[in-house]
Amino acid sequence: AQKVTQAQTEISVVEKEDVTLDCVYETRDTTYYLFWYKQPPSGELVFLIRRNSFDEQNEISGRYSWNFQKSTSSFNFTITASQVVDSAVYFCALSEMDGGATNKLIFGTGTLLAVQP
Amino acid sequence: EADIYQTPRYLVIGTGKKITLECSQTMGHDKMYWYQQDPGMELHLIHYSYGVNSTEKGDLSSESTVSRIRTEHFPLTLESARPSHTSQYLCASSEDALGGYTFGSGTRLTVV
Numbered sequence: 003a004q005k006v007t008q009a010q011t012e013i014s015v016v017e018k019e020d021v022t023l024d025c026v027y028e029t030r031d032t033t034y035y036l037f038w039y040k041q042p043p044s045g046e047l048v049f050l051i052r053r054n055s056f057d058e059q060n061e062i063s064g065r066y067s068w069n070f071q072k073s074t075s076s077f078n079f080t081i082t083a084s085q086v087v088d089s090a091v092y093f094c095a096l097s098e099m100d101g102g103a104t105n106k107l108i109f110g111t112g113t114l115l116a117v118q119p
Numbered sequence: 120e121a122d123i124y125q126t127p128r129y130l131v132i133g134t135g136k137k138i139t140l141e142c143s144q145t146m147g148h149d150k151m152y153w154y155q156q157d158p159g160m161e162l163h164l165i166h167y168s169y170g171v172n173s174t175e176k177g178d179l180s181s182e183s184t185v186s187r188i189r190t191e192h193f194p195l196t197l198e199s200a201r202p203s204h205t206s207q208y209l210c211a212s213s214e215d216a217l218g219g220y221t222f223g224s225g226t227r228l229t230v231v
Contacts, residue, residue, distance in 0.1 A: 037219065045207060047222040091160055106167070107220060112160040 004029050004098045008110035015084050016118050023079045023113045025094030031055075035097040036070065036077045037107065042090045053077065084117045091115070122146045125210050125223035132200055132230055140195045140226045142210035151193040152220065155179060156207040168193055200230045 005028040015021045027036065038050040051061065053070050061068045065082045081088055091112045098106040123144040132138055144151065153166040154177075164177030168187040182204070183197050193212075197204055207227050211220035 035219075039222075045209075045225040045227070047209065047211075047220075049219060049221070052219050093162065106164065109162045112162075114160065 004031075004096055004108045006094050006096050006108050006110035008092075008094055008113050010113045011111070012114045012116070014116045014118060017086060018083050020080060020082050021084050021115065021117075023081075023092050023094075023115065025077045025079065025110060027075050027077065027094070027096045029075075029096060029098075031098075037095040037097070038068065038077075038079050039093045039095065039109075040090045041093065041112070047093065050079075081115075084115075086117050086119050089115060089117045123210060123212055123221050123223040125208075125226050127226060128224060129227045130229070132228075134201055134230055136200050136230075138197050138200055138228070140208055140210075140228070142193045142195070142223060143191050144193075144212045144221070145191065146212060146214065146221065147190060148212035148214050148221075149190065150213045151187070152211045152213075153177070153183075153185060153193070153195050154209040154211065155181065156209055156225070158206075162209070166195065200228075202230045205229050 007026045034055045036053045039047045040050055041047050051068055058070050067080045069078045091114050093112045094110040095107040098108050126141045149170045151168045154162045155165050156162050163179035165179050165181040166177055166185040168174050171187055174185050174187055183195050185195050187193055207225050209225045210223040213220045
């Protein structure tokens with residue numbers, strides 16, 4: 003069965019610290035996609051990144067970086083030099099094959115990140 | 120500018136009332152979804168649709184119903200609201216089989 007585990011329920015850091023959010027997934031599919039979403043206090047989910055199972059290159063976007071390792075089934079997210087505006091709930095998600103179509107997302111339980119000034 | 124709209128943003132209603140949560144998207148996406156989010160943050164898929172006249176129940180059993188008469192519109196209805204329905208409801212849509220949903224801002228429902 004497909005499953006996404008975010009073991010860190012809450013993380014609190016001080017501004018300018020680096021922080022890594024962990025994500026471990028389980029799937030029997032050979033083709034799948036992994037995602038990260040951010041949910042600020044306003045409530046909407048904001049798409050951050052999508053990674054397919056054949057691309058293990060790490061990605062960097064500004065202060066954000068993602069480390070995908072198939073060997074450990076992990077897709078971790080690092081924020082460098084955190085800022086108060088980074089405070090949010092972050093969700094990791096895995097796409098699920100449904101009738102041959104990859105389209106249902108399985109979400110982790112989320113990690114609440116609090117960045118203190 | 121949001122391409123997927125949910126109304127109302129907040130709703131407080133009494134037990135036993137019938138309510139409809141609206142969700143509309145302007146992107147022409149075939150696939151749409153409803154998630155229920157607990158105060159403890161976890162997201163549960165309660166309904167989804169792969170196109171007009173297609174609706175399926177999600178992983179979490181829900182007393183709500185949905186309809187998909189038009190591509191852009193995917194309303195969720197509760198015939199008789201109860202306090203256990205108090206939650207945030209998030210609507211999403213996607214273009215293709217690669218996932219990557221676009222979410223609405225959500226409706227925070229409180230049933231008293």
